[in-house]
Amino acid sequence: MNVQPVGAVDEDTIRFGELGQSVGFLLRIAQLQSFDLFFQRLASQGLKPGEFTVLWVVGLNPGLRQGTIAARLRIKPAHMTKLVHRMVEAGYVQRNVLDHDRRSVRLSLTDKGEAFVQSHKQAFLEFHQAERLNLTDAEFATLMQLLGKLTGIDDT
Amino acid sequence: MNVQPVGAVDEDTIRFGELGQSVGFLLRIAQLQSFDLFFQRLASQGLKPGEFTVLWVVGLNPGLRQGTIAARLRIKPAHMTKLVHRMVEAGYVQRNVLDHDRRSVRLSLTDKGEAFVQSHKQAFLEFHQAERLNLTDAEFATLMQLLGKLTGIDDT
DNA sequence: TGGAAAATGTTTTTATGTAAACTAAATTCT
DNA sequence: AGAATTTAGTTTACATAAAAACATTTTCCA
Numbered sequence: 001m002n003v004q005p006v007g008a009v010d011e012d013t014i015r016f017g018e019l020g021q022s023v024g025f026l027l028r029i030a031q032l033q034s035f036d037l038f039f040q041r042l043a044s045q046g047l048k049p050g051e052f053t054v055l056w057v058v059g060l061n062p063g064l065r066q067g068t069i070a071a072r073l074r075i076k077p078a079h080m081t082k083l084v085h086r087m088v089e090a091g092y093v094q095r096n097v098l099d100h101d102r103r104s105v106r107l108s109l110t111d112k113g114e115a116f117v118q119s120h121k122q123a124f125l126e127f128h129q130a131e132r133l134n135l136t137d138a139e140f141a142t143l144m145q146l147l148g149k150l151t152g153i154d155d156t
Numbered sequence: 157m158n159v160q161p162v163g164a165v166d167e168d169t170i171r172f173g174e175l176g177q178s179v180g181f182l183l184r185i186a187q188l189q190s191f192d193l194f195f196q197r198l199a200s201q202g203l204k205p206g207e208f209t210v211l212w213v214v215g216l217n218p219g220l221r222q223g224t225i226a227a228r229l230r231i232k233p234a235h236m237t238k239l240v241h242r243m244v245e246a247g248y249v250q251r252n253v254l255d256h257d258r259r260s261v262r263l264s265l266t267d268k269g270e271a272f273v274q275s276h277k278q279a280f281l282e283f284h285q286a287e288r289l290n291l292t293d294a295e296f297a298t299l300m301q302l303l304g305k306l307t308g309i310d311d312t
Numbered sequence: 313t314g315g316a317a318a319a320t321g322t323t324t325t326t327a328t329g330t331a332a333a334c335t336a337a338a339t340t341c342t
Numbered sequence: 343a344g345a346a347t348t349t350a351g352t353t354t355a356c357a358t359a360a361a362a363a364c365a366t367t368t369t370c371c372a
Contacts, residue, residue, distance in 0.1 A: 016216070022287070027183060028190070068170070072170050074188040078322075101367080105321070128178040131180050146298060153182065223350060233351065234331075235330070259337045259351070260351080
């Protein structure tokens with residue numbers, strides 16, 4: 001079975017060479033795969049990973065500066081501006097400029113924003129389970145620990 | 157030191173809550189971090205991760221279909237078309253339509269493309285080392301194995 | 313003080329990536 | 343054989359993200 005015609009190339013096997021030893025390459029593939037799964041499961045509820053993550057983090061850390069959150073989530077300032085404006089338009093987020101520093105913008109959830117996060121929290125957390133895919137508990141724990149070390153984000 | 161004014165928020169600490177247990181979230185952060193490092197080191201040489209990866213893979217697997225490579229690298233067909241055209245314009249890639257199936261397009265590197273890959277191979281591989289960051293050899297090996305399992309890409 | 317430098321966001325312009333509809337070629341199914 | 347389906351890639355129109363230049367406010371320090 002699966003005899004190759006003379007001169008043809010095996011379509012199923014791709015050689016990656018040293019790319020297979022690249023952390024960045026595998027991270028990229030894994031991440032895109034994860035996004036695919038996210039959209040497949042949660043797009044119907046109108047959730048986008050970036051937006052929902054911001055709402056989530058703002059909910060947990062009310063009053064933080066927009067820029068602080070952006071930096072931590074690796075969202076570029078220009079993009080953060082637009083994203084936050086969308087969330088304000090949607091009525092989920094409040095912007096607040098404090099007197100002692102009128103440059104910076106403090107973010108917090110509106111009641112509607114809180115309600116939105118709460119109502120989707122379950123699906124969001126279930127998704128986190130699903131994306132563990134075929135990893136055992138031990139493998140999962142190890143992976144998280146290593147990614148934590150790589151990213152400097154500790155699990156808190 | 158670092159006494160907070162009354163009513164202020166600690167700027168340094170962000171709580172992620174259950175997000176900290178999300179594979180997808182950590183993958184996303186790690187991946188963006190990796191891209192940042194890539195651009196920081198290799199942008200000056202005119203390398204983009206996606207483009208160089210395609211050249212690399214085409215070089216290792218001459219004669220594969222454009223679509224096969226795109227699927228494996230998780231590049232969308234529409235984007236692949238444009239990317240390949242850029243590479244053809246640059247003189248790095250040849251498109252080839254075989255008689256036995258005139259729908260599909262076979263890719264291979266031109267001599268110029270080969271030379272380009274060769275001349276940047278070193279920097280590319282050094283970058284792979286750098287992105288291991290603060291991981292030990294053992295941690296690195298484990299991480300790669302787990303990401304391999306997650307993505308279904310085995311190290312070959 | 314007061315002017316230079318830094319910090320924080322925003323706007324505009326450009327590049328990158330995606331979705332959906334489309335063309336063309338090959339395959340399948342009576 | 344010939345219509346219907348599938349496969350491969352392209353095109354167009356749109357969405358997303360990024361870089362660069364900008365405006366404003368604050369800090370630094372000579």
